[in-house]
Structure formats: C-alpha cells, structure tokens
Amino acid sequence: MMHQHDASMEVLTQAVLRYSVERMRLDPPPLDAGRPASDLAAMAGRTVTPNGIGGLEALRVFGDVLAPACISVDHPRFLSFVPAAPTEASMLFDLVVGASSIYAGSWLEGAGAVFAENEALRYICDLAGLPPSSGGVFVSGGTGGNLSALIAARWRWRTRAEGRFDRVRGLIIGSSNAHSSIVAAGRAMDADVVEAPADERGRMTRAALETTIDALSAEDRERLFVVVATSGTTNAGVIDDLAGVADVCERHGLWMHVDGAYGGAGLAAPSVRHLYDGIERADSFIVDPHKWLFAPFDCCALVYRDPFEARRAHTQHAEYLDVLHADDHADEDWNPSDFAHHLSRRARGLPFWFSLATYGTDAYRDAVEVTLQVAHAGAELVRAAPHLELIMEPELSVVVFRRLGWDAGQYRAWSDRLLRDGTAFVTPTGWAGETVLRYCVVNPRTTVADIQLLVDSLADAPTGGSV
Numbered sequence: 001m002m003h004q005h006d007a008s009m010e011v012l013t014q015a016v017l018r019y020s021v022e023r024m025r026l027d028p029p030p031l032d033a034g035r036p037a038s039d040l041a042a043m044a045g046r047t048v049t050p051n052g053i054g055g056l057e058a059l060r061v062f063g064d065v066l067a068p069a070c071i072s073v074d075h076p077r078f079l080s081f082v083p084a085a086p087t088e089a090s091m092l093f094d095l096v097v098g099a100s101s102i103y104a105g106s107w108l109e110g111a112g113a114v115f116a117e118n119e120a121l122r123y124i125c126d127l128a129g130l131p132p133s134s135g136g137v138f139v140s141g142g143t144g145g146n147l148s149a150l151i152a153a154r155w156r157w158r159t160r161a162e163g164r165f166d167r168v169r170g171l172i173i174g175s176s177n178a179h180s181s182i183v184a185a186g187r188a189m190d191a192d193v194v195e196a197p198a199d200e201r202g203r204m205t206r207a208a209l210e211t212t213i214d215a216l217s218a219e220d221r222e223r224l225f226v227v228v229a230t231s232g233t234t235n236a237g238v239i240d241d242l243a244g245v246a247d248v249c250e251r252h253g254l255w256m257h258v259d260g261a262y263g264g265a266g267l268a269a270p271s272v273r274h275l276y277d278g279i280e281r282a283d284s285f286i287v288d289p290h291k292w293l294f295a296p297f298d299c300c301a302l303v304y305r306d307p308f309e310a311r312r313a314h315t316q317h318a319e320y321l322d323v324l325h326a327d328d329h330a331d332e333d334w335n336p337s338d339f340a341h342h343l344s345r346r347a348r349g350l351p352f353w354f355s356l357a358t359y360g361t362d363a364y365r366d367a368v369e370v371t372l373q374v375a376h377a378g379a380e381l382v383r384a385a386p387h388l389e390l391i392m393e394p395e396l397s398v399v400v401f402r403r404l405g406w407d408a409g410q411y412r413a414w415s416d417r418l419l420r421d422g423t424a425f426v427t428p429t430g431w432a433g434e435t436v437l438r439y440c441v442v443n444p445r446t447t448v449a450d451i452q453l454l455v456d457s458l459a460d461a462p463t464g465g466s467v
C-alpha cells in the first residue's frame with residue numbers, strides 16, 4: 001500500500017515538485033523567523049497519527065507553518081554566522097539524489113556516484129595544490145570532517161610510535177581562534193587541545209606556534225600529534241600563517257590539518273589566493289561546499305594528502321564487509337566509508353558535482369570574487385560612516401565593525417528588530433571581549449545596497465527596551 005504509486009500519489013508528486021521549484025525560484029525568499037514550540041504545536045496540530053494525515057495536508061502544514069518558522073539561509077540579507085547560497089542546479093540535483101537510492105559508502109554499490117564525487121574532490125585538491133594522489137570523501141559538515149582528519153592524524157602518530165603511545169592521550173594544537181569543533185573533537189577523542197595565542201588580527205603565526213610548542217614539557221611534546229590551522233576563521237575570516245605552520249610541522253614531524261570549512265572556498269578566487277600559500281603542504285584539509293561553494297546542506301569535502309594512510313585509520317572491519325573487499329580490485333576500489341568516521345552515506349557530493357559540471361569552474365571563481373567585492377565594498381561604506389568603525393581590514397568575506405556608543409543590549413535590540421521586520425538577519429558577535437557587529441557574505445545575490453541598508457539602519461539608536 002505505502003509503496004504503491006496510485007492516482008493520489010501522482011497528485012502528491014506534482015504538488016511536492018511544484019512546491020520545490022517554487023521555493024527554489026523565490027528571489028528573494030521571505031526571510032522568516034523562528035517561533036516557540038508551543039506556537040508551532042498549536043498551529044500545526046498533531047501530524048504523526050496512526051492513520052496519517054495525508055501527504056497533501058502534511059505538505060500544507062510544512063508550507064504554511066513549519067517552513068516559515070525556519071530562517072531562509074539563502075536570503076541575500078541573511079548575513080549572520082555563515083549563510084548559504086546553493087545554485088539552482090545543485091538544488092535540483094539534490095532532488096535527483098534523494099530519488100535515486102544510492103548507497104555511496106562503497107564502490108561496490110555506488111561506483112558511478114563515487115566516481116562523480118571524486119571528480120568534485122579533485123577540483124578541491126587542485127585548488128589547494130595537493131598532489132594527484134590526494135583524495136578523500138564528502139562528510140556531513142566541518143565538525144565531522146575535522147574529527148575524522150584528527151583521528152587519521154592520531155593514528156599515524158601512534159603507528160609511528162609502534163605501540164609506545166597506544167594508551168597515551170594525544171595533544172592537539174590549534175589557534176585560540178580555531179573553530180569550536182576542534183575542542184569538540186578533542187573531547188570526543190579524549191585528547192587535549194592546547195591553544196596557540198592568535199595575534200591582534202586573530203591569526204596564528206609561526207612565532208606563536210613555535211613558542212607554544214617550546215613551552216610544552218618534554219612529555220607533552222611527545223603527545224603532540226597535529227597542528228590545526230584555520231584558513232578563514234569563522235568570526236573574522238582571517239587566514240593563519242599556513243606556510244609558517246607548514247614549516248613548524250615539518251620540523252617536528254607533525255600532521256598539519258587545515259580547517260577551511262568556511263574560508264577554503266576563497267582558494268577559487270585569484271584575488272585572495274596568495275593568502276593560502278602553504279596550504280599545499282597540508283596533510284589534510286576540509287572545506288564546506290554548503291557554506292561558500294554554493295551547494296545545499298550537508299556537504300563537507302575532507303581531503304588527505306595520503307588517503308591510504310587515512311583509510312588505515314578509518315576502515316571498519318566486519319565479516320560481511322571483509323569478504324567483499326578480499327577480491328582483486330580491493331586496492332583500486334574507492335570506498336568512501338573508509339575515509340571518515342561513518343559507514344552508510346548519502347552521495348552528498350553529487351549536488352555539488354552536478355553544479356560544477358553544469359556551470360564550470362570559471363563560474364565558481366567569478367561567484368566567489370563577486371562576494372569578496374561586495375564584502376569589501378561594504379567595508380568601505382562602514383569606514384565612511386561616522387557612526388561606525390571598522391575593526392580590521394577584511395581578508396575574505398567577513399567584516400567586523402562597531403557601532404560607536406552602543407552596548408550589547410542595543411546591538412541585540414537592533415538585530416531583533418531587523419529580523420522581526422523581515423529586513424535582515426545580522427547577529428552581534430564578540431571581539432576581544434567587546435560586543436560588536438559582523439556580516440558574512442557568501443551569496444552572490446547580496447549587493448552593496450544590502451550592506452548600505454544595514455549601515456543606514458545603524459544610524460539611529462534603537463528605541464524601546466525590547467532587549
């Protein structure tokens with residue numbers, strides 16, 4: 001019954017496709033805003049019932065109640081955190097992937113899909129200047145990508161120690177501006193994370209890294225197995241001294257991991273490419289196409305200089321798996337599940353691959369450049385505004401600035417009002433202990449006029465204590 005296609009399923013098919021295409025083409029979509037669960041319960045009613053409410057009714061509840069309670073991340077004035085701006089081709093192909101029941105954990109079941117995903121990973125590896133033998137897998141996000149890379153790094157450290165460190169807690173060095181997922185990975189792995197202090201712009205320098213390593217006890221230095229550099233911090237979009245980090249890692253025999261979840265996309269833009277010099281020496285690197293490479297959630301490219309080393313760290317063994325891998329092709333077969341902490345997986349790299357194939361890599365270069373130009377032109381507006389102050393020159397597409405004379409409550413009230421009005425979503429952030437403002441542009445539809453609107457709206461202090 002549930003698996004039969006009948007007349008009512010045909011009606012539902014058309015309704016779902018119509019909804020998807022209409023949503024995709026809204027330009028702009030409504031910004032929308034969250035609601036308390038009690039409101040949603042009252043508005044949506046019970047949806048999961050013994051007899052079902054029917055697909056058309058469920059779709060109506062989604063369209064009328066649930067979707068409007070989700071902020072549209074692809075709205076051109078969604079400028080908080082890291083927004084998203086999937087291309088039409090990538091979104092369309094997400095529907096195809098959903099309809100295709102591909103198991104993309106192994107070559108045996110998903111060869112064609114894995115082949116295409118690997119084409120997209122090759123583009124990433126080439127941007128970073130990694131060797132032809134590099135490669136990896138698409139995982140759900142930067143958090144999982146970082147964790148899997150660090151597990152591979154620890155595996156190499158323990159293997160090289162030939163058993164001496166098998167029960168020794170590892171130690172990770174990251175910058176004090178590294179993403180919270182690095183500390184989370186340390187917790188998951190039961191490893192220590194030591195912070196190298198960032199400079200006044202928020203970068204990890206060679207000197208700070210050297211000083212941090214020198215300050216470790218001899219015992220801790222033995223436990224150190226990886227340095228995590230960030231190519232585009234989430235808060236300010238600044239890139240660590242990658243060449244300096246690479247030199248230090250080489251000298252100490254350490255794994256170099258580069259977290260480019262947000263900023264790795266800038267590799268595609270010739271105007272900022274030099275800021276990444278040294279990335280080609282990384283042992284592993286991640287970038288989230290769902291952030292600044294115009295793919296839908298959830299999509300993180302995790303690549304390794306030596307993927308076979310990572311495979312030894314991650315391969316799961318089981319009787320029903322090993323018999324399949326014991327054949328002649330086992331070494332050529334690219335099993336994506338072997339390169340991260342996962343097994344079953346959606347072919348989540350395919351929407352990104354399809355978009356790359358559709359538009360070509362030049363279009364990616366141009367789209368990233370456009371967002372950089374808008375972010376930097378917006379920074380000029382901030383600099384010119386008497387009520388605003390730029391905190392630093394932007395490197396990538398994040399701009400951090402202050403509204404002179406405002407306290408945390410005023411920033412919050414301003415931000416809340418913009419969201420309530422459906423104008424924009426821009427949340428305050430912290431910088432050196434101070435509440436300030438930040439915007440992040442990854443959407444080629446965001447214009448300088450959108451930033452002008454923010455600048456103008458900051459002229460008058462918010463009234464009414466809606467904090």
Ligand SMILES: *Cc1c(COP(=O)(O)O)cnc(C)c1O
Nearest residue numbers: 141142143179181234259261262
């Ligand atoms: C966003 C981000 C992450 C986490 O990525 P998710 O895809 O949200 O898990 C990690 N590192 C940096 C630098 C990021 O900007």
